[in-house]
Amino acid sequence: MDELVRWLGVQLDEDERTAREAGGAAWEELPVSGWVHTSPLPDTEWQPPGYDHHVASAPLSSDRAHIVRHDPARVLREIDAKQRIIQVHNARDSWGMCVACPRDEKGAMQVEIEDCPILRALALPYADRPGYKESWRP
Template structure:
């Protein structure tokens, strides 16, 4: 199997580990602007306390990228990678549909790998 696919399959595992260590729960911003906890998890526990930070924009970002969302995204990525591991899968490349071959991963897999370009093992030749 292609090195990119093997490497790419391991990246969601690391994301999942991080999200689960963060509690794996949905996070939200407080409804009351006077609430000293800027972000709380779905059990009501403080995740980030307001001590002059985060800014409102950071609060929105933190709450939007909570562990629960990350776990849903990991599941979707794993399903996309699994589709590409099937020999009969047809990829749509920039120049039209092509049969995927391990020696030449399609643009979809290259794009899925791009957010992980700063992790060990990423190869510049995988960059789309």
């Protein structure tokens, strides 16, 4: 597996851990109070005591809307989507080449995995994290 793919997997694992520690549930705005709180989980999921709690206070409704839009539930969905994209790029054909990477008219891969524009784009939001290489920047 290539360095970019490994590094990106570590970033996604860290985001997943953080989102799960935050409860993994959706958040809702309480416009009257200026608070954002966790949404109740379905009855089928375990909830720690007092789970329905305030997670942020923001005086501006636009700030609360942004916080709600980027709740742990969305983060987990985004991680799942990114992991699926990476899985496609890790799939190899009978010659050991990435099945998703661009190819020339003869069927040869045009880029190495680390040069794949899709994987580079997936890594870009993590450019401020340790280990990111400027050579990965799209």
